[in-house]
Amino acid sequence: MPRPISVTVSLPAMRHNLAAVKNQLSRTASTPTRIWAVIKANAYGHGITQAMQAFAEADGLAMLDLDEAVRCREAGWRKPILMLEGYFEPADLPLYAEYGLVPAVHHGEQLDMLQAWQAPRALDAMLKLDTGMNRLGFQPDDYARAYERARQLQHAGKLSAVGKMTHFARADDDLTTTLEQLRRFERATAGMPGAASVCNSAATLTPGPWLDLGRQEPQWVRPGICLYGASPFAARSAASLDLQPAMTLTSSLISVRRVRAGEGIGYGHVFVAPHDMTVGTVACGYADGYPRHAPTGTPVTVAGRPCRLVGRVSMDMLIVDLAPVPGVAAGAPVVLWGEGGPSVDEVARAAGTIGYELLCAVAPRVPRSMTSLPGA
Numbered sequence: 001m002p003r004p005i006s007v008t009v010s011l012p013a014m015r016h017n018l019a020a021v022k023n024q025l026s027r028t029a030s031t032p033t034r035i036w037a038v039i040k041a042n043a044y045g046h047g048i049t050q051a052m053q054a055f056a057e058a059d060g061l062a063m064l065d066l067d068e069a070v071r072c073r074e075a076g077w078r079k080p081i082l083m084l085e086g087y088f089e090p091a092d093l094p095l096y097a098e099y100g101l102v103p104a105v106h107h108g109e110q111l112d113m114l115q116a117w118q119a120p121r122a123l124d125a126m127l128k129l130d131t132g133m134n135r136l137g138f139q140p141d142d143y144a145r146a147y148e149r150a151r152q153l154q155h156a157g158k159l160s161a162v163g164k165m166t167h168f169a170r171a172d173d174d175l176t177t178t179l180e181q182l183r184r185f186e187r188a189t190a191g192m193p194g195a196a197s198v199c200n201s202a203a204t205l206t207p208g209p210w211l212d213l214g215r216q217e218p219q220w221v222r223p224g225i226c227l228y229g230a231s232p233f234a235a236r237s238a239a240s241l242d243l244q245p246a247m248t249l250t251s252s253l254i255s256v257r258r259v260r261a262g263e264g265i266g267y268g269h270v271f272v273a274p275h276d277m278t279v280g281t282v283a284c285g286y287a288d289g290y291p292r293h294a295p296t297g298t299p300v301t302v303a304g305r306p307c308r309l310v311g312r313v314s315m316d317m318l319i320v321d322l323a324p325v326p327g328v329a330a331g332a333p334v335v336l337w338g339e340g341g342p343s344v345d346e347v348a349r350a351a352g353t354i355g356y357e358l359l360c361a362v363a364p365r366v367p368r369s370m371t372s373l374p375g376a
């Protein structure tokens, strides 16, 4: 028998989450809005082809990797594909043309590459402005010049539609900063026609003026994490946002033992039994993608009951306190996160990280299965 660990991806949950986002936008966005479902990093660890099916009702997909974009086209995705970092070298451009990809254009060298290119057909592009993330995009003072260059490239038949985008640094925790970024965006792009795109999950799920940019052309929002059923906010659970977990990581107890008071448990004996206790060993460790920094107390569900991790996570195993489930034996089911267990956000919080990182980090050695869409 293979090791009992596995990861299950629920396409119905992903489809539900997209519908939940649309539903909320229908109430909160005052202008027409389209959705680029963000599927970078192998769809946050859920699988590109799975995401393509689950997000069939999205208006477009957004990602980074040229190979993944080509795979989506070859698997039949016909709607727009936004490439969040754009092209990296001139040799990428023919693929952009062949597959109809929309680059984010964020620095002058990318415009130079376009200018030097013998374009077989014009590309749509999103011209990116840095409004305070200080990561990617033209500075506000350089934006008008970049936009003017993009207009010239339109006349030269190398670009067709040119939109405007930026990215928020603190939409999850500080709306004052977010408003300031929005003001910079509006100032720097004033009088420049084209579709706007500014919202990640946190901004998409927060009513506010960042949802009112579709007055001339529909705006595009770019939700990622929420589509996978995790929360972008530290203080709001995914469930309270009507999101369903798309990924469930399960395993089993492979051993149960009594430990006497005063005995240390696991590497470094960082946990010492305060009293006689029963503990179970779970076939899941950091080589499976479980965070090694998850401390004693991190929630783990055993046989349907909330339990806690004790001691250090090892490469292939972790140990749980079985006090809440007296009598369970080896073979009992364990949910590390997802449906029927703690949320990935709760585990992440305990481990000092965010759900995004855990979802992306599940190791290739963990066998995968999926819950298909009805009728698929």
Ligand SMILES: *Cc1c(COP(=O)(O)O)cnc(C)c1O
Residues within 6 Å of the ligand: 038, 040, 084, 167, 199, 200, 201, 202, 222, 223, 224, 225, 226, 232
């Ligand atoms: C990752 C990313 C998103 C999606 O962010 P979430 O927080 O997962 O919603 C949107 N836009 C850009 C530019 C990104 O890099």
